[in-house]
Amino acid sequence: MKSRQFIALSCIVLLPAMAYAGAAQKPIIDSYLAAAKAENAAFSGFSAERGKSFFLAKHDASSETPSCTTCHTSDPTKAGQTRAGKDVAPMAVSKTPDRFTDAEKVEKWFTRNCQSVIGRACTAQEKGDFITFMASL
Ligand code: HEC
Numbered sequence: 001m002k003s004r005q006f007i008a009l010s011c012i013v014l015l016p017a018m019a020y021a022g023a024a025q026k027p028i029i030d031s032y033l034a035a036a037k038a039e040n041a042a043f044s045g046f047s048a049e050r051g052k053s054f055f056l057a058k059h060d061a062s063s064e065t066p067s068c069t070t071c072h073t074s075d076p077t078k079a080g081q082t083r084a085g086k087d088v089a090p091m092a093v094s095k096t097p098d099r100f101t102d103a104e105k106v107e108k109w110f111t112r113n114c115q116s117v118i119g120r121a122c123t124a125q126e127k128g129d130f131i132t133f134m135a136s137l
Contacts, residue, residue, distance in 0.1 A: 022093045022135035025100045029131055035124035043125060051133025054126055061119030068117060076137055092137035100131045 022029075029046065036043045056074060058066045064083070065071070072080040072091050080088035089096045100106055106127075114122035122130075 022097075022100070024097065025093060025131055025135050028100050028103055028106055029128055029135075031103070032124045032128035032131070036128055039124055046125070046128040046132040048129070048133040048136040050125075051129035051131070054129055055133060059118045062116055065113075065116050068113065070117070076134055091134050093135045094137055099134060106131075 033046070036046070055068045055072075055076070060066075071082055071088055076091040077095050079090055082088060089099075091099060093099050110122050110127055114120065114126075
Protein backbone atom coordinates (compact mmCIF):
# COMPACT_ATOMS: atom_id res chain seq x y z
CA MET A 1 0.00 0.00 0.00
CA LYS A 2 1.31 3.47 -0.86
CA SER A 3 1.95 5.62 2.17
CA ARG A 4 -0.58 8.26 1.13
CA GLN A 5 -3.30 5.60 0.91
CA PHE A 6 -2.24 4.26 4.27
CA ILE A 7 -2.53 7.68 5.88
CA ALA A 8 -5.98 8.24 4.34
CA LEU A 9 -7.14 4.83 5.51
CA SER A 10 -5.75 5.39 9.01
CA CYS A 11 -7.75 8.61 9.29
CA ILE A 12 -10.96 6.87 8.26
CA VAL A 13 -10.39 4.08 10.77
CA LEU A 14 -8.88 6.01 13.67
CA LEU A 15 -10.70 9.34 13.81
CA PRO A 16 -14.18 8.03 14.69
CA ALA A 17 -12.64 5.73 17.29
CA MET A 18 -10.78 8.62 18.89
CA ALA A 19 -13.86 10.84 18.91
CA TYR A 20 -15.84 8.07 20.55
CA ALA A 21 -13.28 7.37 23.27
CA GLY A 22 -14.57 10.33 25.22
CA ALA A 23 -13.08 13.70 24.27
CA ALA A 24 -14.41 15.03 27.59
CA GLN A 25 -12.33 12.43 29.47
CA LYS A 26 -9.11 13.20 27.57
CA PRO A 27 -7.62 15.82 29.94
CA ILE A 28 -7.90 13.42 32.88
CA ILE A 29 -6.57 10.46 30.89
CA ASP A 30 -3.66 12.64 29.74
CA SER A 31 -2.77 13.62 33.29
CA TYR A 32 -2.69 9.92 34.30
CA LEU A 33 -0.61 9.24 31.19
CA ALA A 34 2.10 11.62 32.38
CA ALA A 35 1.99 10.07 35.87
CA ALA A 36 2.11 6.50 34.49
CA LYS A 37 5.20 7.34 32.44
CA ALA A 38 6.80 8.79 35.54
CA GLU A 39 5.94 5.60 37.50
CA ASN A 40 7.26 3.21 34.88
CA ALA A 41 9.73 4.03 32.11
CA ALA A 42 8.56 0.96 30.13
CA PHE A 43 4.92 2.11 30.16
CA SER A 44 3.51 2.05 26.63
CA GLY A 45 -0.08 3.26 26.85
CA PHE A 46 -3.36 2.47 28.59
CA SER A 47 -5.33 -0.67 27.82
CA ALA A 48 -9.11 -1.11 27.96
CA GLU A 49 -8.51 -4.89 28.26
CA ARG A 50 -6.35 -4.43 31.39
CA GLY A 51 -8.91 -1.96 32.75
CA LYS A 52 -11.64 -4.57 32.30
CA SER A 53 -9.66 -7.28 34.15
CA PHE A 54 -8.89 -4.83 36.94
CA PHE A 55 -12.56 -3.84 37.22
CA LEU A 56 -13.78 -7.45 37.36
CA ALA A 57 -11.01 -8.82 39.61
CA LYS A 58 -11.72 -10.06 43.13
CA HIS A 59 -9.28 -8.82 45.76
CA ASP A 60 -8.57 -10.07 49.27
CA ALA A 61 -8.49 -6.76 51.14
CA SER A 62 -12.15 -6.71 52.18
CA SER A 63 -14.87 -9.33 52.41
CA GLU A 64 -17.55 -6.63 52.19
CA THR A 65 -16.23 -4.98 49.02
CA PRO A 66 -14.04 -7.58 47.28
CA SER A 67 -14.38 -5.94 43.85
CA CYS A 68 -15.29 -2.72 42.04
CA THR A 69 -18.27 -4.72 40.78
CA THR A 70 -19.68 -4.99 44.35
CA CYS A 71 -21.19 -1.53 43.87
CA HIS A 72 -20.75 -0.84 40.15
CA THR A 73 -22.05 -4.31 39.04
CA SER A 74 -20.17 -6.43 36.50
CA ASP A 75 -21.92 -4.59 33.64
CA PRO A 76 -20.75 -0.94 33.68
CA THR A 77 -23.57 0.04 31.31
CA LYS A 78 -26.03 -0.71 34.14
CA ALA A 79 -26.69 1.34 37.27
CA GLY A 80 -25.03 0.06 40.41
CA GLN A 81 -25.86 0.35 44.06
CA THR A 82 -24.03 1.32 47.24
CA ARG A 83 -24.19 -1.04 50.18
CA ALA A 84 -26.78 1.34 51.70
CA GLY A 85 -28.96 0.78 48.61
CA LYS A 86 -28.36 4.15 46.93
CA ASP A 87 -28.30 4.09 43.12
CA VAL A 88 -24.97 4.68 41.39
CA ALA A 89 -25.23 5.84 37.77
CA PRO A 90 -23.56 3.56 35.18
CA MET A 91 -19.77 3.95 34.92
CA ALA A 92 -19.77 3.54 31.12
CA VAL A 93 -19.16 6.93 29.50
CA SER A 94 -21.70 6.10 26.76
CA LYS A 95 -24.40 5.93 29.46
CA THR A 96 -23.17 8.68 31.81
CA PRO A 97 -21.25 11.16 29.62
CA ASP A 98 -20.01 13.34 32.49
CA ARG A 99 -18.09 10.46 34.11
CA PHE A 100 -14.37 11.14 34.67
CA THR A 101 -14.57 14.83 33.76
CA ASP A 102 -14.06 16.36 37.23
CA ALA A 103 -10.51 15.61 38.35
CA GLU A 104 -11.27 16.26 42.01
CA LYS A 105 -14.24 13.87 42.01
CA VAL A 106 -12.27 11.19 40.14
CA GLU A 107 -9.36 11.35 42.61
CA LYS A 108 -11.66 11.40 45.63
CA TRP A 109 -13.40 8.18 44.59
CA PHE A 110 -10.29 6.39 43.34
CA THR A 111 -8.69 7.13 46.69
CA ARG A 112 -11.66 5.89 48.68
CA ASN A 113 -12.58 2.87 46.56
CA CYS A 114 -9.07 1.59 45.80
CA GLN A 115 -8.31 1.71 49.50
CA SER A 116 -11.43 -0.22 50.51
CA VAL A 117 -11.35 -2.76 47.65
CA ILE A 118 -7.61 -3.35 47.13
CA GLY A 119 -6.25 -2.08 50.43
CA ARG A 120 -3.88 0.39 48.77
CA ALA A 121 -3.92 3.38 46.41
CA CYS A 122 -4.36 2.56 42.72
CA THR A 123 -1.42 3.30 40.44
CA ALA A 124 -1.72 5.88 37.65
CA GLN A 125 -1.67 2.98 35.18
CA GLU A 126 -4.60 1.26 36.91
CA LYS A 127 -6.59 4.51 36.94
CA GLY A 128 -5.85 5.24 33.28
CA ASP A 129 -6.69 1.66 32.23
CA PHE A 130 -9.95 1.84 34.20
CA ILE A 131 -11.09 5.11 32.57
CA THR A 132 -9.95 3.90 29.14
CA PHE A 133 -12.11 0.81 29.60
CA MET A 134 -15.14 2.83 30.74
CA ALA A 135 -14.70 5.26 27.82
CA SER A 136 -14.59 2.33 25.37
CA LEU A 137 -18.04 1.03 26.34
C1 HEC B 1 -18.76 0.47 48.31
C2 HEC B 1 -19.26 0.73 46.96
C3 HEC B 1 -18.22 1.00 45.86
C4 HEC B 1 -17.18 0.19 45.47
C5 HEC B 1 -16.80 -1.18 46.02
C6 HEC B 1 -16.51 0.89 44.40
N1 HEC B 1 -17.12 2.09 44.15
FE1 HEC B 1 -16.56 3.49 42.78
N2 HEC B 1 -18.04 4.73 43.41
C7 HEC B 1 -18.97 4.42 44.39
C8 HEC B 1 -19.84 5.58 44.61
C9 HEC B 1 -21.00 5.65 45.61
C10 HEC B 1 -19.39 6.58 43.74
C11 HEC B 1 -19.92 8.03 43.63
C12 HEC B 1 -21.27 8.13 43.04
C13 HEC B 1 -21.24 8.30 41.57
O1 HEC B 1 -20.25 8.81 41.02
O2 HEC B 1 -22.23 7.92 40.92
C14 HEC B 1 -18.27 6.01 43.00
C15 HEC B 1 -17.56 6.70 42.04
C16 HEC B 1 -16.39 6.24 41.46
C17 HEC B 1 -15.55 7.03 40.59
C18 HEC B 1 -15.80 8.47 40.15
C19 HEC B 1 -16.47 8.45 38.80
C20 HEC B 1 -16.69 9.81 38.17
O3 HEC B 1 -17.84 10.09 37.82
O4 HEC B 1 -15.76 10.59 38.05
C21 HEC B 1 -14.48 6.24 40.27
C22 HEC B 1 -13.30 6.64 39.41
C23 HEC B 1 -14.67 4.96 40.89
N3 HEC B 1 -15.84 4.99 41.62
C24 HEC B 1 -13.81 3.91 40.76
C25 HEC B 1 -13.94 2.70 41.44
C26 HEC B 1 -12.98 1.61 41.35
C27 HEC B 1 -11.72 1.64 40.50
C28 HEC B 1 -13.42 0.62 42.18
C29 HEC B 1 -12.73 -0.69 42.49
C30 HEC B 1 -11.30 -0.63 42.87
C31 HEC B 1 -14.66 1.10 42.80
N4 HEC B 1 -14.95 2.36 42.32
C32 HEC B 1 -15.39 0.41 43.74
C33 HEC B 1 -19.08 3.24 45.08
C34 HEC B 1 -18.19 2.19 45.02
